[in-house]
Amino acid sequence: MTISYPNLRDTSRFPGFAAIPVEDLDTHELTPGRDGCLLLEILAFETVPSLVIGTRSTDLHLVTLRFEGPDQGRALSQCPHLKVGNTIAIMHARKHQFGIEVYGIRVFEYRALKIIPTSLDELLELSDEMRTWPLNFAAHQRCHWCRNVPDQIITCDGCGVIGYCNSGCKAGSWNVNKHKEFCAVIQNQNFRSLIAEMEHE
Structure with missing residues (x-):
């Protein structure tokens, strides 16, 4: 699905x-x-x-x-x-x-x-950001901070979705692009089930 x-x-x-x-x-x-x-x-x-x-x-x-x-x-x-x-x-x-x-x-x-x-x-802000994401909560191949596509991306250990080029990009994503707030939401099963259910409403 x-x-x-x-x-x-x-x-x-x-x-x-x-x-x-x-x-x-x-x-x-x-x-x-x-x-x-x-x-x-x-x-x-x-x-x-x-x-x-x-x-x-x-x-x-x-x-x-x-x-x-x-x-x-x-x-x-x-x-x-x-x-x-x-x-x-x-x-x-x-x-x-x-x-x-x-x-x-x-x-x-x-x-x-x-x-x-x-x-x-914050939930509405996350929804705005997700409009550009790959489907199915797939791991991103583009860096969440600098927007480059590195040869080898580092995927967030928490959500398994957001990716970074390196530790510097991770810090920018975490602190400036608000992944610190959004990481737990992306992992949350209630949030994921809401997205899945509303996609098929």
């Missing part, structure tokens, strides 16, 4: 909170809206008595996630990536009414939710 990279800024596939459908939990009817993957940055969270996460969407809405499944989010509250500043991706997200003209998202299961260990802005 060939994996190319979806543009995370594409609002037809990654809509903002205002654009997603509203789901009536009594009738399961949906108002018109854009189906896709909702990206949210974690601003705060509480784990007692149930998991509640405060987030910011790409269209700058403040969005509350309430976990109302059988374990009320207790399993997810143990996730090491559940941290302020990280990003949550929710496939086929639906708005739910919490009160009069107050909307958020009620989460009943975790299958459609992924936590990615970077901020929303």
Whole structure:
């Protein structure tokens, strides 16, 4: 299977909170809206008595996630990536009414939710960079720093994707081209599965 990279800024596939459908939990009817993957940055969270996460969407809405499944989010509250500043991706997200003209998202299961260990802005920046990458997270043959194609490239030991000519280029890539921030994200299985799933949506 060939994996190319979806543009995370594409609002037809990654809509903002205002654009997603509203789901009536009594009738399961949906108002018109854009189906896709909702990206949210974690601003705060509480784990007692149930998991509640405060987030910011790409269209700058403040969005509350309430976990109302059988374990009320207790399993997810143990996730090491559940941290302020990280990003949550929710496939086929639906708005739910919490009160009069107050909307958020009620989460009943975790299958459609992924936590990615970077901020929303950094994730979008990485998506921009990936538009020029070889497919399938293949190891790069072009140096990430100087853009030359050396006879023998040094591939990053962490992500196995980014390449360098030498230690000097590695330092430039790591410190200036932000691979220090992106390396762990590229390795993250939630991130890779999000890219694969959205490529085939």
